[in-house]
Amino acid sequence: MARSTEKKNAFYAQSGGVTAVINASACGVIETARKHKDKIGKVYAGRNGIIGALTEDLIDTSKESARAIAALRHTPSGAFGSCRYKMKSLEANKREYDRLIEVFAAHNIGYFFYNGGGDSADTCLKVSQLSKATGYPIQAIHVPKTVDNDLPITDNCPGFGSVAKYIAVSTREASFDVASMCATSTKIFVLEVMGRHAGWIAAAGGMAATENVDLPIVILFPEVKFSQGKFLKLVKEKVKQYGYCSIVVSEGVQDRSGNFLADQGLKDAFGHAQLGGVAPVIAGLIRDKLGYKYHWAVADYLQRSARHIASKSDVEQAYAMGKAAVEMALQGKNSVMPTIKRTSSKPYRWKIGEAKLSRVANVEKMMPKGFISRDGFGITKKCREYLEPLIAGEDYPPYGKDGMPKYVQLKNAPARKKLADFKVK
Incomplete structure (x- = not known):
């Protein structure tokens, strides 16, 4: 036609x-x-x-x-x-x-x-x-x-830069909080972020620490099989050096057998494993093996809606x-x-x-090997150079006198239907 x-x-x-x-x-x-x-x-x-x-x-x-x-x-x-x-x-x-x-x-x-x-x-x-x-x-x-930044061919995906900025800022702020409490109380903070197979969002947590802001951050990527021994050793070293440690963990972290640490045994609408709850798994492991007091949080919808x-x-x-x-x-x-x-x-x-x-x-685009540090728990200079411009700059929404952002809610007027009803199976 x-x-x-x-x-x-x-x-x-x-x-x-x-x-x-x-x-x-x-x-x-x-x-x-x-x-x-x-x-x-x-x-x-x-x-x-x-x-x-x-x-x-x-x-x-x-x-x-x-x-x-x-x-x-x-x-x-x-x-x-x-x-x-x-x-x-x-x-x-x-x-x-x-x-x-x-x-x-x-x-x-x-x-x-x-x-x-x-x-x-x-x-x-x-x-x-x-x-x-x-x-x-x-x-x-x-x-x-x-937000997963896993589409191929494009350098980056719209939605990722903002979630990366949110995670980087949140990790830095939470690390400052834990640092102030570690002498007498909490020594570990665990932040769970999205990312089923690609660790782009988790990598953003590494941006919280810089040459001028020295923070003990450990990242768990889906691309790196989880090694309990190596992980606990590193956390213990960080706590000994700094007094505390912040951990950013991707929901898609897998053990050596390829099983998700956070697999609930459920499937989503696309047939993917329904993930969630890896933060308490990691926090519980630290408690049982190292005895440190901890707090954990799940960024969940907050990370992708933080306009x-x-x-x-x-x-x-x-x-x-x-x-x-x-x-x-x-x-x-x-x-x-x-x-x-x-x-x-x-x-x-x-x-x-x-x-x-x-x-x-x-087609999913994973984190390049050259973006993950040799020990598998951090990001490299190449990764920083990639991420830095994506989280740069602010574009604040307008705020009202009530101190709240002014977001629009459309009328969403329906177009007149011309056909018989259809049921989606």
Whole structure:
């Protein structure tokens, strides 16, 4: 089916775990689309990700003012709702793809922008293949997002810089706290961070210590098999030298047999092991083997929603990815993702690149060996040079007289339904 010269509408949705800056990407998509009214009609947002497309639960973003859309740039979380839903192949679930085409056709949608991580890239890739498989004209562009920083090809992922800044700052502040108490009380602080297979977020904890700020920090990476003996020896040495020790542990840390230390025996919607609770496991081990008093915390949602301490470079890149996605679609591209290409670390410079979704979907980028210290419990100079510009700069949200940040809550007015109800299985 040839593409019609008629102006097409766009579909945008957010998927997976949200971030402090995913709405900045939404802002980039919608504001850029509005600047091209001669080529793009309305932007419909899917309520709760791809599920909104399947159930025809579309949000008409044209009902939002320019001021409200602009405020998305400094508002955390997912303004339109997210989901964890991975579509099967066209052969395995033709029913859902037929439904997508039915919804797209009913609402004259010719552009598809999906904002998420690796599993979301897979969904976007499958949607991009609809044109070839069915003849329906749809251009699918993936907008990168993930706090895990594990998408391939792109230098870094929007969402990561801000969570890295939060973890680095939190680790430093908590370390100062423990240092003040270690003589008579707490000697160990354990902070659990996200990261199933890639230790990028845990690595950020290492940024808390510098040449001018000497702190005893031990990091446990998913890429390094956990050795109880080596770990306890190092912690004991740190406490002997400093009087205390701070430990940053990734939720995905595994033992020598490849088992997650925090495996609950449950699975999430994508079939991944449901993790959580590695901090008390590590703290309990220290208590039983070394007898030190401890405190532990789980950063959990706080790390990915902390817009008040977002990285300036992260906010700028998140917006730029949304903007670039629309521009790529207008250039007639399909099945691609805009990327961040670092051209210099000092001074920090980057530009927009492009990657084929077939090279992005379901591929995880792990920490390079050269970023992890030889003993496996810290970061190297190369890692510091990589991380430093990603956590640099502040982009504070506006604050009200009540001392609270002013975040926008959209009206999210629904578009009129035109089709029969559809149940997602």
